[in-house]
Amino acid sequence: MYYQQCNEEIVLKVTQDQRQELANFYTQVEQRAYRMAMIETRNSGDALDLVQDAMESLMKRYAHNPSEEWRPLFYKILQNRIKDWHRWSGLRSKLHLSKSVEEDAIEEQYQLASNELTPIEQTAQDLTMEKLQTVLKQLSFRQRQTVLLRVWEGFNVRETAHIMKCSQGSVKTHLSRALNALKILLEEDS
């Protein structure tokens, strides 16, 4: 009951304008965030949950911050959620509480294959993404984070360091090593 009351108070403080702004912001980032979460989890349900949790956390805690700050904050929250997810899934697989990540990934691939009938071109492109996902999986979590944030999302070194809670030097090192590894792995695959 207390938790619900708290929620109502927080939501009441978020004005209608802010909510509209947040809605626009979420529309811009949600698909990319989902893809980012999918690369880590390889499970659609988990990826959706992670994105939703990040959205909710941003609205509760940082809705009053200037809207320019939302993007790095959102990705910071998302990265933390993904990290938590990795910890939890590691524990889950140790305790054999549910299916392992690999089993989920296989199931997901079957679902995709059965649900979507794609033209040949699209199949070729999916394979490219699949290949990239496989290659990215061979990097460490920090290296993957750096690649996605720096290369894809276009955050600068300072912002990436803030999101990843590490030094700017570490970001540069992670990125350089990741790109070297990616180049080699992509060449090997092709």
Added chain:
Amino acid sequence: MNNGQQEDTKRQIKSVLDRSVDELSVETRYQLQIRRAQVLNNQSKSKWWSKWSVFGGITVFASISALAAFLLFSQPQFQPQETNMMSELDAVFFEADTNIELYEQYDFYVWLSQQESNG
């Protein structure tokens, strides 16, 4: 790897990822819209169980700790050794009492012998 090669790799990765977002299925986009609406209207369902799991976790942990403590301290080796301690004390007091009696007897014999010698 030189800068040109790095830029090529970056471009390649970026284009694949961008394309993968464009290719998200209608179902996924719809799901994302639903999740967004739930957040904005404060109807997220993913929180109640996490709260209850925390409370449940604490309760289970406390119960198990209490049970473990009860079982551990109910073992004989953790019981206070009252019986043995009391018997040791009894022995000491008994010895003391005996000594006092002996001293009293000794005093009596000394007095008696003095009386006899005096006549």
